[in-house]
Amino acid sequence: MSREEKAAFVSGGSFWTTKTLVHLGLDQPAVMSDGPIGLRKQASAADHLGLGGSLPATCFPAGVNLGNSWDRALVHELASALADECLNKDVSVILGPAMNMKRSPLCGRNFEYFSEDPYLAGELAVAYVKGAQAKGIGTSVKHFAANNQEYGRMRVDTRVDERTLREIYLSAFERVVRDAQPWSVMSAYNQVNGAYCSENEWLLETVLRNEWGFEGAVVSDWGAV
Structure with a gap:
């Protein structure tokens, strides 16, 4: 190239x-499409939010419901069914699962996330990714990383020490990368310790690729770059 x-x-x-x-x-x-809880493919030209002209689709239980199930098999089955809809509508990659930690109760995306517990979130994300990708549909786990509040979500600088970052905010992502190898990882809008996630060499190269062995594509969140 x-x-x-x-x-x-x-x-x-x-x-x-x-x-x-x-x-x-x-x-x-x-062809990529939201989202974690139901296919949202647009039939017409995209608007800035990606909402207009969406095709009818099944509304599956949200991540918060799946988290309360503690059921890997159920999540695998849901992702497999969602992949079938993707195949029917010529979608290649689901932009999900969303798997950030529920740090703030005011975070507007909490309903999409599995849990405030990294082990539970990681285990269910593994089941989700395996369920979808077994059908040949890619996944994009998001939002990497430490994107846990609504206020200033696109610009906030998340300052966090490395131990806390690894044990809480990166742990679920590490589990899903090592155990399921998602096709892609979506980098978040925010900064982590002074560097925006989409250009954060420590996150994307040192940790994600070199330490965890990620072999897929990194896609920025929409409008992040």
């Missing part, structure tokens, strides 16, 4: 798709 082709490819082809590079054999775009 030329430098220009690399820049074009990582920028995406549209709101929900990767860019095609036919001469390199990339003749079909990867």
Whole structure:
């Protein structure tokens, strides 16, 4: 790839798709779609929130409900059913599961997350990823990392010592990467210790790839880059 082709490819082809590079054999775009609790594919041009013109889809139980089930088999079954809908609607990658820790009760995404416990969140995320990817549908675990509040969610600098970060906020992600190898990891909007997650070398290279052995793609949260 030329430098220009690399820049074009990582920028995406549209709101929900990767860019095609036919001469390199990339003749079909990867189609991504929210979300963790029900497929949200748009039939028309995307609006800035990705909500308009969404196709009818099953509304599955949210992450908070799944967390209260403590049931790996149930989560695996749900993800498998969601993957079937993706296959039916030509979606390649589910933008989920969402698996941040429930640190603040005011976090607007808490209903999507499994738990405030990293072990439970990690175990259910593993089941989710395996359930979807067994059907050939990719997953994008999110939001990596320490994206746990609503106020200033897109710009806040999460200051946290390394032990706390590893034992609480990274633990579930480590489990799902090591045990299930999701196709992609979505980097969060916020900063962690002074560096935005989407350009945080320590998070994305030192930890995610070199320590945990992640082999998939990193995708930034929408509008983060």
